[in-house]
Amino acid sequence: MKVRRCTVLLLEPREQVSFDLGVLLSGGDGLLRERRWIALAAHLGEEVEVDEAERELLGRLSPAQWVDTTSIDADADSVRQLLRKGLLIGSGKRHADMRQRDERLRDVYWHPLAATLHAFSRWTGVDAVRNMEDSGTGTAVGMRSVLGVPPSVGASHADDSARLPLPRIAPTxxxxxxxxxxxxxxxxxxxxxxxxxxxxxxxxxxxxxxxxxxxxxxxxxxxxxxxxxxxxxxxxxxxxxxxxxxxxxxxxxxxxxxxxxxxxxxxxxxxxxxxxxxxxxxxxxxxxxxxxxxxxxxxxxxxxxxxxxxxxxxxxxxxxxxxxxxxxxxxxxxxxxxxxxxxxxxxxxxxxxxxxxxxxxxxxxxxxxxxxxxxxxxxxxxxxxxxxxxxxxx
The missing domain is CATH 3.40.109.10 (NADH Oxidase)
Known part of the structure; x- marks a missing residue:
C-alpha cells in the first residue's frame, strides 16, 4: 500500500500546567509542566495527539507524493497509528472515506491557515448563554469584574492640541x-x-x-x-x-x-x-x-x-x-x-x-x-x- 501525508496539517507544541505537591516539596514552584504535540488537520476538524516518532514521520512525508509503506524508514506501528488517526492518507480501499475527505479539501483550494481556522472554530452543542452565566460575563458589570478594564473605545495618536475638529452636518x-x-x-x-x-x-x-x-x-x-x-x-x-x-x-x-x-x-x-x-x-x-x-x-x-x-x-x-x-x-x-x-x-x-x-x-x-x-x-x-x-x- 502507498501513503502520503494529509493535505493541510499544523503541529502545535502545547504545554499543560498543573499543580504537583511533589514538585513543591522538592524545592520547585509546585507546577508540573507536561508538553505534548497536537496535530491540527483541517479535514478532520478535531485535535489529535501524536508522539515524537509520529511527528517526525509526518515531517518527512509529502502531502502530494505517494510512497510505498515498505520504503518508509520508520516504525511500522507509527505508520499504522497515523493511518488510524487520519493524518496519513492510504491508497487502500479501507482508507477510501478518509482519502475522499482529504481530496475534497484539496480540490477547493483552501489556504492552509484559513482551512485550519474554519475547521477548528466550528461549534457543536454549545450553550453560549450558560457559558456566559458560568463565567460571570453575562452582563457589562460582570464582564468588568471578571475581565478587568477593557481597552479604550477609541485609539489616539496625537494630543488634544493637534486635533482638527470637523463640522457636524445637519442630519437627513x-x-x-x-x-x-x-x-x-x-x-x-x-x-x-x-x-x-x-x-x-x-x-x-x-x-x-x-x-x-x-x-x-x-x-x-x-x-x-x-x-x-x-x-x-x-x-x-x-x-x-x-x-x-x-x-x-x-x-x-x-x-x-x-x-x-x-x-x-x-x-x-x-x-x-x-x-x-x-x-x-x-x-x-x-x-x-x-x-x-x-x-x-x-x-x-x-x-x-x-x-x-x-x-x-x-x-x-x-x-x-x-x-x-x-x-x-x-x-x-x-x-x-x-x-x-x-x-x-x-x-x-x-x-x-x-x-x-x-x-x-x-x-x-x-x-x-x-x-x-x-x-x-x-x-x-x-x-x-x-x-x-x-x-x-x-
Missing amino acids: AFDDLLARRATCRNFDPARKVPHELFAQLLQRVFAAQAEVRVSDDMVFLKKNVPSGGGLHPMECYLIVQHVEGVAPGLYHYRAQEHALEPLAGPDKPLREFVMDMVAQQHWFADAHVVVLLSPRFDRTFWKYRHHAKGYRVVALEGGHISQTLYLAATEAGLGAFITGAINEVELEQAFGLDPIHQGALAICGFGWRGQVMETAELDPAERVWTHGEPVSQP
Missing part, C-alpha cells in the same frame, strides 16, 4: 434611519410579518438585481452588497416561523429567481430548533425569519486559490449583508439581528452542507419587535425604546 432622513438601527433581542411571535413585506426584504437584501452572462457556464450577479471578486458566494437558508402565506419550516432562497425552495424540516419544533442553532440565545428564538448565511467556499476559492485573503473576503460579505438587512428592516419598521455564536455542525447537518465546500458563517434574522423590552437592547439614544417601552410601533 438617512441619518435618522441609521440612528434607529439597533440589534433586536425582543420579538413578537403573535404578530405575523405580511407576505409582501417579507418578499420585499428578501428582494432588497439577498436577491440578484441583475446578471452578467459571460458564457453559458459563467455568470456574475449584481446584488445590493459588495462581494470579493464579484463572486457572491453567499447562499441563504431560511427558518420561517411567523410569516403570512408561508408555511413555517426550512427553505433555501434562490437569489436569481427570487423564490423559495422548501426543505425537509427538523425532527423537533421550529423554536427549539432555532434555539439549538443559535447556541441557546433565547432572545433570538422568536424571530419571525431566521437566515443562515452559508458561503460557498468553492466559488470564492475558484478565483482566490490558496489565497491568504480568500476567507477574509467571505467573512466581510457576511457583514455587508447583515448591515443591509439591518437598514432594510429598520426602514420597514422591523427589528433585525446577526450572531456568530452558532452551532455550525448542527446547521450543516440540518441543511445538508459539506463544510469544506459550503459552510455556516453566521445567522441573521428579522421580525416585529415585542411590546416590552424583556432582554436588554443597546439603544443609548433611546431612538427605539424609552424606559423599556417601544418609541413607536408601525
Whole structure:
C-alpha cells in the first residue's frame, strides 16, 4: 500500500500546567509542566495527539507524493497509528472515506491557515448563554469584574492640541434611519410579518438585481452588497416561523429567481430548533425569519486559490449583508439581528452542507419587535425604546 501525508496539517507544541505537591516539596514552584504535540488537520476538524516518532514521520512525508509503506524508514506501528488517526492518507480501499475527505479539501483550494481556522472554530452543542452565566460575563458589570478594564473605545495618536475638529452636518432622513438601527433581542411571535413585506426584504437584501452572462457556464450577479471578486458566494437558508402565506419550516432562497425552495424540516419544533442553532440565545428564538448565511467556499476559492485573503473576503460579505438587512428592516419598521455564536455542525447537518465546500458563517434574522423590552437592547439614544417601552410601533 502507498501513503502520503494529509493535505493541510499544523503541529502545535502545547504545554499543560498543573499543580504537583511533589514538585513543591522538592524545592520547585509546585507546577508540573507536561508538553505534548497536537496535530491540527483541517479535514478532520478535531485535535489529535501524536508522539515524537509520529511527528517526525509526518515531517518527512509529502502531502502530494505517494510512497510505498515498505520504503518508509520508520516504525511500522507509527505508520499504522497515523493511518488510524487520519493524518496519513492510504491508497487502500479501507482508507477510501478518509482519502475522499482529504481530496475534497484539496480540490477547493483552501489556504492552509484559513482551512485550519474554519475547521477548528466550528461549534457543536454549545450553550453560549450558560457559558456566559458560568463565567460571570453575562452582563457589562460582570464582564468588568471578571475581565478587568477593557481597552479604550477609541485609539489616539496625537494630543488634544493637534486635533482638527470637523463640522457636524445637519442630519437627513438617512441619518435618522441609521440612528434607529439597533440589534433586536425582543420579538413578537403573535404578530405575523405580511407576505409582501417579507418578499420585499428578501428582494432588497439577498436577491440578484441583475446578471452578467459571460458564457453559458459563467455568470456574475449584481446584488445590493459588495462581494470579493464579484463572486457572491453567499447562499441563504431560511427558518420561517411567523410569516403570512408561508408555511413555517426550512427553505433555501434562490437569489436569481427570487423564490423559495422548501426543505425537509427538523425532527423537533421550529423554536427549539432555532434555539439549538443559535447556541441557546433565547432572545433570538422568536424571530419571525431566521437566515443562515452559508458561503460557498468553492466559488470564492475558484478565483482566490490558496489565497491568504480568500476567507477574509467571505467573512466581510457576511457583514455587508447583515448591515443591509439591518437598514432594510429598520426602514420597514422591523427589528433585525446577526450572531456568530452558532452551532455550525448542527446547521450543516440540518441543511445538508459539506463544510469544506459550503459552510455556516453566521445567522441573521428579522421580525416585529415585542411590546416590552424583556432582554436588554443597546439603544443609548433611546431612538427605539424609552424606559423599556417601544418609541413607536408601525
